[in-house]
Amino acid sequence: MxxxxxxxxxxxxxxxxxxxxxxxxxxxxxxxxxxxxxxxxxxxxxxxxxxxxxxxxxxxxxxxxxxxxxxxxxxxxxxxxxxxxxxxxxxxxxxxxxxxxxxxxxxxxxxxxxxxxxxxxxxxxxxxxxxxxxxxxxxxxxxxxxxxxxxxxxxxxxxxxxxxxxxxxxxxxxxxxxxxxxxxxxxxxxxxxxxxxxxxxxxxxxxxGVSPDPAGEDRMLLSRRAAAFLAENVRVKGASFALEPAAIDTLLADAGAWRGLLLLAAVAGGGSMPLKRHRPSACENSLPAAHCRG
CATH class of the missing domain: 3.40.50.620 (HUPs)
Known part of the structure; x- marks a missing residue:
């Protein structure tokens, strides 16, 4: 039992x-x-x-x-x-x-x-x-x-x-x-x-053999910064998300903010698996498909 x-x-x-x-x-x-x-x-x-x-x-x-x-x-x-x-x-x-x-x-x-x-x-x-x-x-x-x-x-x-x-x-x-x-x-x-x-x-x-993720603490920090960025800069408008214009500079400079935007895009995209992370400077259209449940 x-x-x-x-x-x-x-x-x-x-x-x-x-x-x-x-x-x-x-x-x-x-x-x-x-x-x-x-x-x-x-x-x-x-x-x-x-x-x-x-x-x-x-x-x-x-x-x-x-x-x-x-x-x-x-x-x-x-x-x-x-x-x-x-x-x-x-x-x-x-x-x-x-x-x-x-x-x-x-x-x-x-x-x-x-x-x-x-x-x-x-x-x-x-x-x-x-x-x-x-x-x-x-x-x-x-x-x-x-x-x-x-x-x-x-x-x-x-x-x-x-x-x-x-x-x-x-x-x-x-x-x-x-x-x-x-x-x-x-x-x-x-x-x-x-x-x-x-x-x-x-x-x-x-x-x-796989050891626990060695970059886990760094990843957690990025996730916290992503959550803070979304809370401060994103608004829900009906079925859409609106990003404050002033947040663009933050996106281009802060990896945590960029991560938040990619996670937000996943909610709209509805995929089941993340894709590779791309740097903001790459300006590519591939977005990951993972969503953190609050």
Missing amino acids: ARADDPALEAAGRFLNSFKHPAHLLVAISGGSDSTGLLVALATLCATGRFPGITLSACTIDHDLRPGSAEEAAWVGALCARHGIGHSIRRWEGVKPVSGLQAAARAKRYDLLAAAAVEMGADAVLAAHTRDDQNETVAMRAARSADGIGLSGMADAVLLNGAVWLLRPFLAIDRAAIRAFLAARGEGWRDDPSNDNARFERVRIRAR
Whole structure:
């Protein structure tokens, strides 16, 4: 039996307590340990009756990339049924790309999840990315950039397709804690063989070991400056954002302000993943797609 102070339950509890109004939450679940842990933790807490305004559903994306994917999705369905949670399966149909497969699969997964959420009237999609995923993401982006300080990790919330929020309740806890939670409850999970395929960059990064982000404090400082810039210089006008003209000079001189503008653009753009950071002097049109949830 999991402890009352279990990190997975604590993270799930903090997340559920953040909702002040009734909400329908769609859990994206593959059957791996992280998403299984998220679903079980949320279901466990909702079963206590302490969160009567929360409705849980689950969705599995079958990418149809290898034999056995349909059986794994069915296994997830049985898990959800045991916990009294409605479950749907969405399949990636059609021809798959030869190159850039993981990026294409990720984009299609988010498209299918957003469509499922809109169809069933869910208020948000929940993804089970962990601190391990965050460290790997930062390491991958740092390897591609000479300027590591300005790189972003995954945000705890992004807007998918301009239609539905993707939230990450487990972003601050480790995978080991999630697996310990599942083991204490006697719950299993299904490992994805592609997680051991060295063709993929994330697998190679994971195999060599990833330390906590060494530029984390610098990144946090930039984020604080970005938040202060937005609070002082941006106004909401209907469905649009207005930037005070006097803020232009600040943007060109302050990396924190520039970061804030890029994050603001992400809210309007609705992408699910950040792009590379560009310096203001470059005057390029590529903007990242991450949004910090307040």
